[in-house]
Amino acid sequence: MKNLIITSDIVITRLNQIVDEARKRGPVKLAVAFGQDIHSIQAVDAAVKEGIAIPTIYGDKNIIARNAENAGVDISAWNIVDEPSDVKAVALAVADVAAGNADVLMKGLVSTDKYMRGILNKDAGLVPPKAVLSHVSVVELPKYPKLLSIADVAIIPLPDFKQKTIIIKYLTQVANALGVETPKIACIAPSEQLLPSVISSTEAALLAKMGDRGQLGNVIVDGPLSLDVSLYPEVAEEKKVKGSAVAGHADCLLFPNIESGNVFFKAATHFVDAPIAAIVVGAKKPCVLTSRGDTPLTKLYSIALAALRCR
Secondary structure, eight states: OOOOOOOTTBBBHHHHHHHHHHHOOOEEEEETTTTHHHHHHHHHHHHHHSSSEEEEEOOEEEEEEHHHHHTTOOOTTTTTEOOOOOHHHHHHHHHHHTSSOOOOEEEEEEOHHHHHHHOOOOOGGGGGGTOOOOEEEOOOOTTTTSSSEEEEESSOOOOOOOHHHHHHHHHHHHHTTTOOOSSEEEEEOOOOOOTTTHHHHHHHHHHHHHHTTTTTSSSEEEEEEEEHHOOOOOHHHHHOOOOSSSSTTTTTTEEHHHHHHHHHHHHHHHHHHHOOHHHHESSSEEEEOOOOOHHHHHHHHHHEEEEHHHH
């Protein structure tokens, strides 16, 4: 288990372990923006029962009560802030997190663009000046021996070189929270061969060199690497990729653009039913960002991951 450390007696290799670890550290105050849909209510209920969250729900009180009753969820001990407007509910939740009244922000039944506009509102004070926000997901692939942290699949369409260095920092932080002391980060490109005319290839090589020189922190960065070379040691061996500590053993994947990252993310979740957790990083507090159609379990895992990140 070289390059790994133990946090709270385990290295986290499965998403249910994130919930276990969050439980050990005690509950966080959770602000749920427009959390009136059944899936969000069920996820918050699970987080409360697991002892990882103390919730405040912002939304239409009558709808929340009706959906909670339909889901068989007792919300009598929850703090409910009655606000029927999704935009205003997001603003109230963001303000409470920015003021330190809550530790984690969570997206409920509101579109991603409205949620992100609330987070990015300069007057709200949740995002530091000139901060770069990124979406980091943790994916549990059925046949991969450890969790994969990936970015960016939802926020930055085409990260420039500086943004890629920042995303590597965020990937490192999330991997550290999972117990990986020195994450192995693969910079994804079409091929493991350096292709001078392909930006993802040349920038991956530069990032790898920066990693070698210690300019990116306590990480091992390699690239360009194709997806299959990054994840499967037998493919790396077949393609004669030598001298790489990352090939076949990646902890993190840095995607060159939102299209490639999003396709991988959705293929993993829909084709092989890979469990996931997803958060926005770069703000003053972690923000849960999942799809409105995601399962309560995905939302629970995301709450737990955010809870680990705010410790």
